[in-house]
Amino acid sequence: MSLHIYNVLAREKQVFTPIVDGQVMMYVCGPTVYDYSHLGHAKTYVSFDIVNKWLRYSGYKVRYVQNITDVGHLLDSGEDRILKRARQSRVEPMELVETYMREYFADMDSLGVMRPDISPRASAHIPEQIEMIQTLIGKGHAYESNGSVYFSVESDPDYGKLSGRRIEENEAGKRIAVREEKRHPMDFALWIRADDKHILQWASPWGRGYPGWHIECSAMSVKYLGQTFDIHGGGIDNIFPHNECEIAQSECAHDTQFSNYWMLTGSLNVDGVKMSKSLGNFVTIKDALKEYRPEALRFFISSGLYRTPADYSASALDAAAKGYERLNTAVRRVRDTLARGEIRGDESTSGRLIDRLDQTRMQFTSAMNDDFNAPIALSVLFDLAKDMNSAIDAGTASRMVLEQAAQVFQELGGDVLGVVRNEAKPTASAGNAEREAALIEMLIEMRIEARKSKDFARSDAIRNRLAKLGVVLEDGVKGTSWRVA
RNA sequence: GGCGACGUAGCCAAGUGGUAAGGCAGAGGUCUGCAAAACCUUUAUGCGUGGGUUCAAAUCUCACCGUCGCCUCCA
Numbered sequence: 113m114s115l116h117i118y119n120v121l122a123r124e125k126q127v128f129t130p131i132v133d134g135q136v137m138m139y140v141c142g143p144t145v146y147d148y149s150h151l152g153h154a155k156t157y158v159s160f161d162i163v164n165k166w167l168r169y170s171g172y173k174v175r176y177v178q179n180i181t182d183v184g185h186l187l188d189s190g191e192d193r194i195l196k197r198a199r200q201s202r203v204e205p206m207e208l209v210e211t212y213m214r215e216y217f218a219d220m221d222s223l224g225v226m227r228p229d230i231s232p233r234a235s236a237h238i239p240e241q242i243e244m245i246q247t248l249i250g251k252g253h254a255y256e257s258n259g260s261v262y263f264s265v266e267s268d269p270d271y272g273k274l275s276g277r278r279i280e281e282n283e284a285g286k287r288i289a290v291r292e293e294k295r296h297p298m299d300f301a302l303w304i305r306a307d308d309k310h311i312l313q314w315a316s317p318w319g320r321g322y323p324g325w326h327i328e329c330s331a332m333s334v335k336y337l338g339q340t341f342d343i344h345g346g347g348i349d350n351i352f353p354h355n356e357c358e359i360a361q362s363e364c365a366h367d368t369q370f371s372n373y374w375m376l377t378g379s380l381n382v383d384g385v386k387m388s389k390s391l392g393n394f395v396t397i398k399d400a401l402k403e404y405r406p407e408a409l410r411f412f413i414s415s416g417l418y419r420t421p422a423d424y425s426a427s428a429l430d431a432a433a434k435g436y437e438r439l440n441t442a443v444r445r446v447r448d449t450l451a452r453g454e455i456r457g458d459e460s461t462s463g464r465l466i467d468r469l470d471q472t473r474m475q476f477t478s479a480m481n482d483d484f485n486a487p488i489a490l491s492v493l494f495d496l497a498k499d500m501n502s503a504i505d506a507g508t509a510s511r512m513v514l515e516q517a518a519q520v521f522q523e524l525g526g527d528v529l530g531v532v533r534n535e536a537k538p539t540a541s542a543g544n545a546e547r548e549a550a551l552i553e554m555l556i557e558m559r560i561e562a563r564k565s566k567d568f569a570r571s572d573a574i575r576n577r578l579a580k581l582g583v584v585l586e587d588g589v590k591g592t593s594w595r596v597a
Numbered sequence: 598g599g600c601g602a603c604g605u606a607g608c609c610a611a612g613u614g615g616u617a618a619g620g621c622a623g624a625g626g627u628c629u630g631c632a633a634a635a636c637c638u639u640u641a642u643g644c645g646u647g648g649g650u651u652c653a654a655a656u657c658u659c660a661c662c663g664u665c666g667c668c669u670c671c672a
Contacts, residue, residue, distance in 0.1 A: 571630090
């Protein structure tokens with residue numbers, strides 16, 4: 113089955129056809145860096161990380177652009193949110209931007225999110241934005257008024273096509289304070305005149321000012337991806353006005369389709385309402401990572417569809433963490449069995465397992481090709497985990513089956529979904545790790561001796577003290593194994 | 598008020614016409630000195646409610662009830 117994508121523009125799943133065969137040009141709206149990122153951001157960016165990785169795994173050459181908004185994003189008070197925070201913290205605006213941009217990347221790195229190919233900053237693309245605004249004025253889609261420039265929504269018959277919002281409808285229930293400089297209440301700012309107190313300001317043909325929030329995405333996407341590109345992503349909460357305005361600006365400036373496919377993620381809710389900065393009901397990624405492994409957070413995100421809203425709760429995350437443990441226990445057993453060479457099966461006992469591995473790849477592929485259905489993809493991995501556990505228990509898995517299973521878990525569960533731990537790689541401190549392993553083995557031997565002489569008090573003491581150090585002992589039919597919790 | 602989603606087991610969550618994936622929790626069992634882990638069995642005659650279409654509906658349609666998002670800063 114070829115890749116199908118739910119295109120918000122058409123409100124249906126469509127066959128994905130890239131503009132250039134074998135190549136995907138993708139833009140995703142990035143964060144405004146004025147504070148720590150929370151799990152809502154994690155949901156969106158992990159979701160697109162999976163999209164990005166699946167496209168690459170499928171053989172596409174991907175150029176993934178995600179902007180960093182560091183100017184122009186206004187509060188409803190009309191104040192720039194970056195400037196406000198900078199003033200509160202008594203730092204330079206760009207110092208604030210730098211701090212939280214680094215934090216954002218650090219959080220994404222922790223979550224195993226592959227960095228975008230280009231992370232353009234709005235403040236570094238002022239000339240491109242001015243140029244685009246000039247084009248729009250030249251074509252009669254924008255007008256200057258009192259040092260600011262507005263986009264004329266009435267000049268764009270397609271305005272509202274993404275969100276399904278009609279200009280007339282909005283007029284009836286409008287709650288926006290009408291600026292007198294606007295011709296139409298729905299007109300939005302492309303360029304905003306700055307007063308003297310405004311620190312972030314640039315020279316322009318209309319005097320000193322700064323860009324509106326929406327124009328950066330239009331200007332930077334055309335620069336790095338072209339006038340028409342394949343996929344535009346973001347959170348559904350930005351469908352209006354932000355995404356709608358991007359389309360209007362770009363299509364009116366270039367007279368061609370902006371993005372062919374629109375993918376928008378569902379919001380992360382807490383007790384039924386959206387997790388957001390303004391409501392204060394958010395959990396930062398940093399705090400979440402103190403309690404849960406990054407793979408467990410990705411497991412939680414992957415257990416629902418990217419485009420439906422998810423509900424955050426401690427119990428939902430706990431359940432995800434346990435599911436993650438079970439899946440990874442199976443992966444660890446496959447790896448350990450291989451590493452220790454405890455292979456008891458051969459080709460005569462593992463024929464069915466070879467078929468299961470092929471089946472796993474096929475089912476995983478068709479799930480991901482069906483609009484990146486990660487929950488189904490995850491369930492396919494669980495089915496394999498169960499079969500591999502059984503095979504290892506029964507001693508029917510051959511070396512080839514174990515090796516291929518390890519590879520499937522690594523590629524699909526690790527490289528694509530990021531819910532499987534990477535195999536421990538040898539490091540500079542590998543010598544210490546070997547010594548530690550030898551010491552643990554020694555304690556296990558001492559415990560076995562104690563158990564043989566029915567000295568369970570002593571055997572339990574060894575197990576308990578190791579457990580306190582984070583080393584879990586498990587007695588199986590083939591002896592005692594250990595793992596780091 | 599307008600626009601858009603959604604309502605599936607105790608919880609999370611897939612499934613969009615052919616007879617309900619997966620995870621968590623629960624119950625019983627195997628294994629164990631006891632645990633842990635794993636495995637086996639089991640847990641929705643039913644998918645918000647009521648009509649309709651169909652041989653067949655969680656899936657299509659209509660109405661109603663409920664929840665949420667957006668319309669104002671948010672991924």
